[in-house]
Each structure stands twice: as structure tokens, then as C-alpha cells.
Amino acid sequence: MSHPAISLLELNRQLKGVVQSSFSSALWVRAEIAELRENRNGHCYLDLVEKDERSDQVVARMRAMIWSYTYRMLKPYFETSTGRPLTNGIKVLVKGSLEFQEVYGLSFAIKDIDPTYTLGDLEQRRQEVLKRLKTEGVLEMNKGLSLPLVPQKIAIISSAGAAGYGDFIHQLENNAFGITFYHRLFPAVMQGEKAAQSIAEAFDRIFAYAGFFDLVVLIRGGGASLDLLCFDDYWLAYHITQFPLPVITGIGHDRDVSVADMVAHTSAKTPTAVAEFLISGASRVLEQVNSYSRNLKQITREKLLQHQNRLDRQSYQLVPRAQQLMAEKRHQLLNLGRRVPALTQGYLQGQAQLLKQFGGQIRQMPSRALTGEHQKLGRYIGQLKGQSISLLKHSKLHLEMLDKNNRLNDPSEVLKRGFTVTLRNGEVIKDVQLLNQGDLIETRFRMEK
Structure with a gap:
């Protein structure tokens, strides 16, 4: 089944006729330059867009061109008026005609440009940047920030x-x-x-x-x-x-x-x-430092001058004062020289009196010392006599006790008290374990064996 159809060329020719009849005169268009390319032949090709103010998304796009003979005039005119280059990213208000070609499609041929619109947009952008920074x-x-002094x-x-x-x-x-x-x-x-x-x-x-x-x-x-x-x-x-x-x-x-x-x-x-x-x-x-340096030098010179004047005045007063002081000291030495003989004699007399007193004390010291030592010796002799008598009595008593103990321990005295003495071969048996069966023993009593 066949459908009525027209060729693409015929369609584009009809579209071209519609565009020419609908947009027969030039019109002003606001847009942003998304891309700008200069051809080696001097032509300028642009990609114009419009973006949504909220989302910054492209909502419209169209190709545009500025032919070389027009571009040679519009470019310097725009840049001189705005102080800005005709380049990507700026908004422009351009005048041109809408064209449709069967091969290349729809395009916009720019013939004029309004620099004041771009200036307003650029200023608006700048104000927006400043407002954002301020916010x-x-x-x-x-x-x-503080700027360093130097x-x-x-x-x-x-x-x-x-x-x-x-x-x-x-x-x-x-x-x-x-x-x-x-x-x-x-x-x-x-x-x-x-x-x-x-x-x-x-x-x-x-x-x-x-x-x-x-x-x-x-x-x-x-x-x-x-x-x-x-x-x-x-x-x-x-x-x-x-x-x-x-x-x-x-x-x-x-x-x-x-x-x-x-x-x-x-x-x-x-x-x-x-x-x-x-x-x-x-x-x-640097000038302040130099000024301070000059002031310091001036103050130093003034201080040195003041001290020099003071030293001069003191040096003038020093000679008379020294002479007066020397005269006073000389008078004191003369007075002292006159008093020296009397002071010396008095001092020597005092020392002689002290020597005399010491001599008397020294002569009395041996007799006093001998008397004291004689008394100590007498006390020591008395103590020695008493201690010797006491020691002799104690020794005599001790000897008497030893003699009594010896008499009591004599064997004959022991036998008198009823004890016997057992002997074997003339030796005293002190332990029965020392005896053997058959040994001949001798037992002694008080009066007989």
C-alpha cells in the first residue's frame, strides 16, 4: 500500500519558504555565546544558547554566523565599546536574519550587535558575584589583614x-x-x-x-x-x-x-x-628610622655637652677643695704629732702597771699550786690506808673460809661422818661400773680397814 509523500528536498524548500515569509525582516535576539570559532577565511561561527535561570540548563540552541565583511567591523566595535572581548560565555543582543538552507538547515546571520546589553549583563553578573561574597x-x-610595616x-x-x-x-x-x-x-x-x-x-x-x-x-x-x-x-x-x-x-x-x-x-x-x-x-x-637616628644623635650630643660642662665645673671646684682638704689634714697631723709623746708615755705607764700586777700573781702561783697538791696527796694517802686495811680484812676472812672448807673435805673427816672409801689396788673406786667380777676390793672405815 503506497502513502502520499514528498522528498526531503521538497520539505526543506517548503520550510525555507515558510521561514522567508514569516521572518522576512531582521530581528533582535537575546542569547548567550556558548562557542565562538573564527574561520581562516575571516568568517565567525557561533553556537547561541539560552539557559534556564534556575537550573542553568540549555533550553534553546541555534547556529549563527557573522560573515567576514561584517565581522571585521562588529568585533572591534563591540570590544572597544565594552572593554571586553567577544568570546564564549557572555550574553549578547544581536540583530540578524533567519535563514534556512536545504543542506545546512536553520541558522541566524548576524548583521549587528548592541554592546550596551552585554555591558548591562556583565555588570549584573559582577554585582551578583559581589552580593554572593557579601552574603x-x-x-x-x-x-x-594587617599589612607588614616593611x-x-x-x-x-x-x-x-x-x-x-x-x-x-x-x-x-x-x-x-x-x-x-x-x-x-x-x-x-x-x-x-x-x-x-x-x-x-x-x-x-x-x-x-x-x-x-x-x-x-x-x-x-x-x-x-x-x-x-x-x-x-x-x-x-x-x-x-x-x-x-x-x-x-x-x-x-x-x-x-x-x-x-x-x-x-x-x-x-x-x-x-x-x-x-x-x-x-x-x-x-626608612625616613622615620633616619629621623629617629638624627634625633638620637642630637640628644646624645646635647647630653655629652651637658656632662662635659658639669665635669668642667667640677674640675674647677676640685683644686680649691683639694687644697682645703690637704690643709685640714695637715693641721690634724700636727695636732696628733703634739699629742703623741703624752699618749705614748701614758700607754707605757699603763703597760708597766699591768706587768707589775702579773708579776705578783706569778710569784704567788707556785706556793698556791704546791699547797693544793699537798692537800690532794694527803687525801690520797688516807684513802689508800683505809682501802688497804679493808682489803686485808677481806682477804683474811676469805682464807679462813677456804681453810675450813679444806678441813671439812679431808678424807679422815669424811670417814668420821660415817662414810667409807672403796679401793682397788690402792685406787679409789668412784663408779661401780668400773668393777669386774672377781676383783679384790678394800673398804676403809673410820678407824680400820
């Missing part, structure tokens, strides 16, 4: 070969005061889509050495003055607010103030202005 309570955090150890974020970086170093190292600054570059991309992330990564590298530096200098190392969008980035600004060291910016633009400038501790217009800020601060301290 989070970090907007003024880096400004609250910051001399500086971490620099910039592009290594940029003229702005070179100007900064030249200004810093060739200052008129001869102040020495120690600096180290942490290179980063300073323009383009990856600039914000690159700068944030440089801050992270510095954080590892935060204890070695006094502050961080963020300077834009030359390049086009249009590319400043990265310095309005929320995450870059957040890194600056949270950084533990004061951050000084010198991004190099005179007309606009970026979010990075607003959250940094101090901002200057150019890299050389940042260098001059550091030099002037150090020079003020």
Missing part, C-alpha cells in the same frame, strides 16, 4: 614574559632609596578562558610557602586591555578573600574596577603603581 561574609576578609618578601602572580611584570621588577629593584625586596614569581595565564583557574592555582602554590612571604602581588603582565573578565570570576575572588596574606592588585586598567580589585587588601591601577606603593611605604619607615 557569605568574606567580601572584606582580606582587607582585614613588606620585603613578595610573592608575585603574573605572566613570566609580560612587559608589566618586567616594569614592576625594574621599578622595585632600582628604587631611589636602595631598599632590597625579595620576590618570587608564580607564573599564571593572565587572559583568556583559563586565566581565572590558572591564577587560583598560583594562589594554591603560594599557600604552601605562605610563611615565607609578607604579601602577594597580582599584576597583569601586559596584553590586550579588553580581556578582564577573569578578574570578575567568583572563585578567583573567593581565593583572594580567603588567602592568609594581604593581596595587592595591579591589573593595569584605568576605566574599570574588577571584583578582584574590590576584594583585595589594596588595589593600584598598574604594576608600576604597585611597586611605587611598596617603595613609598618602605621609604616612609
Whole structure:
């Protein structure tokens, strides 16, 4: 069974006719540039999108182009008016015509652009970033850090070969005061889509050495003055607010103030202005030190002069006073010399009297000592006599008792008391166990055997 049908080409031709009849005149369209590509022939191809404000999801998409003869005029016009590059991620208000080609489909040919719309959108974005930072309570955090009195150890974020970086170093190292600054570059991309992330990564590298530096200098190392969008980035600004060291910016633009400038501790217009800020601060301290040194020298000279005058006055008074003192001492010595003979005679008489007293005492001492010893000897003799008599009596009594015991123990006396004595072969038997059967024994009584 066949169905009525038309060819794809015929369908696209009908669609082309509908588009041409429905959108016969140019119209203004609001959109965001998702992607922008420049062709080598000078044409510019864009991918326009619209996103949901809440979910940030793409809800519409269309291809667009700017032909080379138009792009050569629109690009500088837009960038000069806005101070921003025509690039990805920005919202634009463009005027163009809707076209439909049988092979390439629907597209939008841009013929004009309104820079004021983009400026308003960029400002709105920046205000949203500032509002978010303020709501989070970090907007003024880096400004609250104390700037060192003389910051001399500086971490620099910039592009290594940029003229702005070179100007900064030249200004810093060739200052008129001869102040020495120690600096180290942490290179980063300073323009383009990856600039914000690159700068944030440089801050992270510095954080590892935060204890070695006094502050961080963020300077834009030359390049086009249009590319400043990265310095309005929320995450870059957040890194600056949270950084533990004061951050000084010198991004190099005179007309606009970026979010990075607003959250940094101090901002200057150019890299050389940042260098001059550091030099002037150090020079003020140096001048104060020099002023203190001059004042100290002046005070020291005045004190020395005062002490010199005092010494001069005292030296003038010293000679008369010394002469007066010598005269007083001489008079005292004369008086003492006159009194010496009398004092000597009195002293000698006193000593003679003492010797006389000692002589009498010495003569009496032997007789007194002999008398005392004679009395002691008499006492000792009496004691010896008494003790000798007592000892003799005691010895006599002891001998008498021994003699009595001997008489009582005599064998004849023992036999008188009824005891007998048994002998064997003339020897006294004291133990019956010593006798054997058949032994001849002798028993003695008091008067007979």
C-alpha cells in the first residue's frame, strides 16, 4: 500500500519558504555565546544558547554566523565599546536574519550587535558575584589583614614574559632609596578562558610557602586591555578573600574596577603603581628610622655637652677643695704629732702597771699550786690506808673460809661422818661400773680397814 509523500528536498524548500515569509525582516535576539570559532577565511561561527535561570540548563540552541565583511567591523566595535572581548560565555543582543538552507538547515546571520546589553549583563553578573561574597561574609576578609610595616618578601602572580611584570621588577629593584625586596614569581595565564583557574592555582602554590612571604602581588603582565573578565570570576575572588596574606592588585586598567580589585587588601591601577606603593611605604619607615637616628644623635650630643660642662665645673671646684682638704689634714697631723709623746708615755705607764700586777700573781702561783697538791696527796694517802686495811680484812676472812672448807673435805673427816672409801689396788673406786667380777676390793672405815 503506497502513502502520499514528498522528498526531503521538497520539505526543506517548503520550510525555507515558510521561514522567508514569516521572518522576512531582521530581528533582535537575546542569547548567550556558548562557542565562538573564527574561520581562516575571516568568517565567525557561533553556537547561541539560552539557559534556564534556575537550573542553568540549555533550553534553546541555534547556529549563527557573522560573515567576514561584517565581522571585521562588529568585533572591534563591540570590544572597544565594552572593554571586553567577544568570546564564549557572555550574553549578547544581536540583530540578524533567519535563514534556512536545504543542506545546512536553520541558522541566524548576524548583521549587528548592541554592546550596551552585554555591558548591562556583565555588570549584573559582577554585582551578583559581589552580593554572593557579601552574603557569605568574606567580601572584606582580606582587607582585614594587617599589612607588614616593611613588606620585603613578595610573592608575585603574573605572566613570566609580560612587559608589566618586567616594569614592576625594574621599578622595585632600582628604587631611589636602595631598599632590597625579595620576590618570587608564580607564573599564571593572565587572559583568556583559563586565566581565572590558572591564577587560583598560583594562589594554591603560594599557600604552601605562605610563611615565607609578607604579601602577594597580582599584576597583569601586559596584553590586550579588553580581556578582564577573569578578574570578575567568583572563585578567583573567593581565593583572594580567603588567602592568609594581604593581596595587592595591579591589573593595569584605568576605566574599570574588577571584583578582584574590590576584594583585595589594596588595589593600584598598574604594576608600576604597585611597586611605587611598596617603595613609598618602605621609604616612609626608612625616613622615620633616619629621623629617629638624627634625633638620637642630637640628644646624645646635647647630653655629652651637658656632662662635659658639669665635669668642667667640677674640675674647677676640685683644686680649691683639694687644697682645703690637704690643709685640714695637715693641721690634724700636727695636732696628733703634739699629742703623741703624752699618749705614748701614758700607754707605757699603763703597760708597766699591768706587768707589775702579773708579776705578783706569778710569784704567788707556785706556793698556791704546791699547797693544793699537798692537800690532794694527803687525801690520797688516807684513802689508800683505809682501802688497804679493808682489803686485808677481806682477804683474811676469805682464807679462813677456804681453810675450813679444806678441813671439812679431808678424807679422815669424811670417814668420821660415817662414810667409807672403796679401793682397788690402792685406787679409789668412784663408779661401780668400773668393777669386774672377781676383783679384790678394800673398804676403809673410820678407824680400820
